[in-house]
Amino acid sequence: MPLTLALLEREGGGLELEKLLARLDATRERSPWLLCAACEQRITDNAARIPIHDQHEHTVSNPHGFVFRIGCFDSAPGVVEDGEPSTYWSWFPGYRWQIVVCQQCRWHLGWRFDNDGDTFFGLVLDRLRLERGF
Numbered sequence: 001m002p003l004t005l006a007l008l009e010r011e012g013g014g015l016e017l018e019k020l021l022a023r024l025d026a027t028r029e030r031s032p033w034l035l036c037a038a039c040e041q042r043i044t045d046n047a048a049r050i051p052i053h054d055q056h057e058h059t060v061s062n063p064h065g066f067v068f069r070i071g072c073f074d075s076a077p078g079v080v081e082d083g084e085p086s087t088y089w090s091w092f093p094g095y096r097w098q099i100v101v102c103q104q105c106r107w108h109l110g111w112r113f114d115n116d117g118d119t120f121f122g123l124v125l126d127r128l129r130l131e132r133g134f
């Protein structure tokens with residue numbers, strides 16, 4: 001039985017579960033941040049890396065021939081959207097893309113992809129760097 005269910009079925013288990021979840025949150029906070037390589041704004045963290053189509057990293061090119069090496073992330077609290085969503089030349093069929101920029105320095109860091117609420121971020125890996133000390 002999963003630990004969370006076992007805890008819920010015991011008396012007082014709800015409180016233990018809350019403590020456990022708080023500990024998991026604390027663990028996640030220690031995951032290294034990925035910073036904007038230009039201004040060091042916190043963009044996302046290592047634990048937010050996810051695979052899309054079985055791969056975290058994708059090498060993609062736009063209609064102008066620019067090549068990007070992007071990583072997929074389930075969240076990116078340090079970016080803001082810029083411009084309108086579009087389906088033109090989407091690297092992930094079914095997903096609309098929207099440019100995202102660093103919320104502090106406005107550098108173009110990647111794209112937010114959305115397919116009816118199924119959302120992820122594709123961030124240009126060369127434009128991020130790992131927090132110092134990791």
Ligand SMILES: [Zn+2]
Pocket residue numbers: 036037038039040041102103104105106107
């Ligand atoms: Zn920045």
